[in-house]
Amino acid sequence: MAKLHENFSFTFLSPQPFNFHLTASAYNFNWFYNGQSLYLPLSRKPDVVAKIEPVDKELVVKVFSKVSMSKDEVEDKVVFALGLQEELSSFYEIAFNDPLLRYVPLKLKGMHLRCCSPWLALLIALCQQNASFRQGWSMVYHVLELLGLRVEVDGRIVPLPPTPMEVVEAGLKQLKAARLGYRAETLFMAANWLMDYLRGEEPDEASILALKEQVKGIGTYTLRVALLFGARRYEEPPVDRWLVKVVSEAYGQSLKGLSEAEAFIKQRWHEWGGLFAFFTTIVTDAEPGLKAIKRVREGFLEPKFDFSQLTPMTMWRLL
DNA sequence: TGCCAGGCGGGGT
C-alpha cells in the first residue's frame, strides 16, 4: 500500500461563525473523519489528502502526498471544500422564520455543506436513485471499500475515490459486487465516457454536466445532487419524491409533482434551493417518507445525534 | 413473503 507523507502544513484563521465538527460530520465516513480530524481527499493523480484539525481559533492543515503540490492550489481546494468563503447570513434570514429550517441558524450555526470532487459527488448522486438514505450510502461505502485506492495517511488507511479509469478497469462485475444494482451500468458508462473525453484529466463541473446528454441513467436529480456536493451549486435544487412530500407537509401546500415543488422552493429560497434541500435532509435525519412527515408535523426538526441510528450526522461513526 | 424506496427512460395517452 502506498504511503503518503506529510509535505507541508499551514493554518487558516477560522471564519466566524464556522463549526468545524458539524461541517466535517455530515454525510461522512469513518475513513475520513474520526470526531477529531478530517482527512479530506483533495485530488487523484497526484494523490493528495489534507488532514484538517481545529486548534483554538485556527484550522491546522497538513498536506499529505507523494509529489509536491502548490500551496495556493491546496488552499483553494480546502477553502472551497469546507465553504470557508461562504456567507450564509441571507440564507439564515430566510431560515430563521421557516417551518422546516428554523433551528438551522440556532443549533447548526456555522455548519456548511462539505464539498467533494465532482466525480465522487456523481457517484454519491447515482447511489441515491430510487433508494433510501441507508441503502444509498451503503452503496457508496461499498464502492469505496471495493474500488478505492487505499493509501496510508498519518497512520490511517484512507480509501481514495476510484478515478473513472479505475472504475472502468474494475469492471461491471465489481460494481455489481458493490451492490449498485442497475445503477452499475450507468456508473460504468459514465466512467467510460469521462475517461475518453478527459484523457486522464480529473473530471470537472463541466464534464459532469455533459453526462446528462451523454449517458443514459443520469437525469436532472442525479446531476443536481452531483453539482450540489461537487460544486456547491445551490441554484437548482435536487427535487425528488421525498422532498415533494416533506415540503408539501411543512408549508401546507398541495404540490402535485416535482416541477411544482421546484417552483415553490425557488420562490421561497431564491438562490439557496440546493442548500435548503441539503439541510432538510439534515434536520429530519433523512428518515424515509412517512417518518419524515411525522417529524415535520411534530416540529421535531433538528438532528437527533443518536449514534445508535444511522443518520447523515452519525454515519461517520457507523460506516 | 411481497412490497416499496430521495430516479430514470421508454412507451403509452
Add this chain to the structure above:
DNA sequence: ACCCCGCATGGC
C-alpha cells in the same frame, strides 16, 4: 405535458 411500468437491491 402527463401517466405508468420495469429496472436491482436491501429493509421491513
